Amino acid sequence: MILFLKSTLAVSIRAICIAIFAWQFYLLTQNYQEFNVRKEVTHYIPDEIEFPEIRIKIPYQFALDPVILQTKYKSQFDEVCSDLSTKKECNGHLTYPLIFSKSFGPYLRLSDIDDHSYAPEMFMARIFTAGPKVDPLKTGECKLISEASSSCLVLILRCLDSSSLPLKLSRVDAVVNNANHLFGFPLKAKAMLLNLVYPGKAAVEDDSLYVYSSLTPGKQVTHGIHFTKHTENLLPSPHKTMCKDYNRRQTFEDCLNSNSSDQTGLLFPGTTVSLEKYKQTNEIRFNAMFRKDNGTLCEIYKRCRSLVTQPMCSSVQYSFKMSKTIEDVAKGEEKLIFHFSVSSEPDSLTESKPEFPLSDYIILSGSLISTWFGISIIGQLLVASDLFCLAVERKKTAVSENQNEAVEPEVINQ
Known part of the structure; x- marks a missing residue:
């Protein structure tokens, strides 16, 4: 009876312990499989500052040879001008350059934009950088x-080193040698929109960061720009940030243009495309934003938007402030000058890290198993220590007994 009771109690204890272990291991595994993340923000002041990609939008009426506007597109040009001018005079392209460009741009074919737009070097002849006086151009x-959009010629300044990474400029050189100016350039444009992006890491919403500037007759306009870089690194699936390693903006615009050209024969408005890629495609041009029958475009937008809902695993955005200084100059010498300066504000790095990493899960799982089924390592070391000491003591005892046995015969013989 006692033997049966002892056996039953042992089985019950084992069953209860296994059940508690299974419940604890389930909770531990469930917590790990939630893949929660935490964000760590680091603010730092870099010794070397990466050269951002500068995108400048120049309205087509200021970017194209006027001959093509006066001949091939004269009727469309005059129509848009008269619609924008309250005096029925064709001066709308000067009074409202951006509004005019959005209305007139969709009439232009990409082949004409490529053939008749001014060369990029005519807008930006050289770049001044801090340190060695070497023009990186x-x-x-x-x-x-040069690329094309539905309203403006897009001039892209991209500076990369031999590893295809953004060119770096020394903060020390800028502070010591060039009055805090990292780089600068004069721009021969009557009106423009400017934006800073990181090559290959631009977000879809970057268009909201464009700033506007235009020339005034008899004036030289100098812009001082202070910019800071904000980097965000996320974790891919299965973590809850669910990021994707892709160029989100390029994927979005390629989808828009591919579907739009297939269904309407025109490119999607508001996108930016390479002239080389599309200029030979049946004299293609952009669709107009203001058309009433834009239901197809709305459906295309929704479909392509669903493809880029996942954020990029590594994205960069710039925040910048632009000041303006105006000086009197002689007629015909008007120009825009840009100075990009060292910012006193730090850059930021936001990193997503797992709240419960795999290493912690393995350690806690091992501890849990050891607690219920394993043997304490400390306990084993202590037992080994006791056994070692016991063996040493027994050996000493045996040696002393042997010595006593050897001494006793000698005493007897004497």
Whole structure:
């Protein structure tokens, strides 16, 4: 009876312990599989500042050879001008350059934009940088690229090193040698919109960051720009940030243009495209935003938007402030000058990190298993220590007994 009771009690204890272990292990695993993340924000002042990609939008009426406007597109040009002018005079392209450009741009074919737009070097002849007086446009470290949008010619200044990473400028050189100016350039444009992006990491919403400037007759306008860089690194699936390693903006615009050209024969308004890619495609041009029959475009937008709901695993945005200084100059010498300066505000890095990483899960799982089924490592070491000491004591005892046995015969013989 006692043997049966003892056996039953042992089985019950084992069953209860296994049940408690299973419940605790389930809670531990469930907590790990939630894949929660925490964000850590680091503010820092970099010794070397990366050269951002500068995108400048120039309205087409100021970016194209006027001959093409006066001949091939004269009727459309005059129509838009008269609609914008209250005096029925064709001066709308000067009074409302951005509104005019949005109305007139969709008439232009990409082949004409490519053939008749001014060369990029005519807008930006050179770049001044801190430190060595070497123009990165001459060395090939910086390149000017022209692309097209539905309203403006997009001039892209992209500066990369030999590893295809953004060119870095020394903060020390800027502070010591160039009055805090990292780089600068004169721009020969009557009106423009400017934005800063990181190559390959631009977000879809970057268009909201454009700033506007225009020339005034008899004036030289100098802009001082202070910018800071904000980097965000997220974790991919299965973590809750669910980021994706892709160029979100390029994927979005490629989807818009592919579907729009297939269904309407025109490119999607508001996107930016390479002239080389589309200029030979049946004299293609952009669709107009203001058309009433834009239901197809809305459906395309919704469909493509659903493809880019996941954030990028690594994204960069710039925040910047632009000040303006105006000086009197002789007629015909008007120009825009841009100075990009060292900012006193720190850059920021936001990193997502798992709240419950795999290493912690493995350690806690091992501890849990050891608690219920394993043997304490400390306990084993203590037992080994006791056994070692016991063996040493027994050995000493045996040696002393042998010595006593050897001494006793000698005493007897004497």
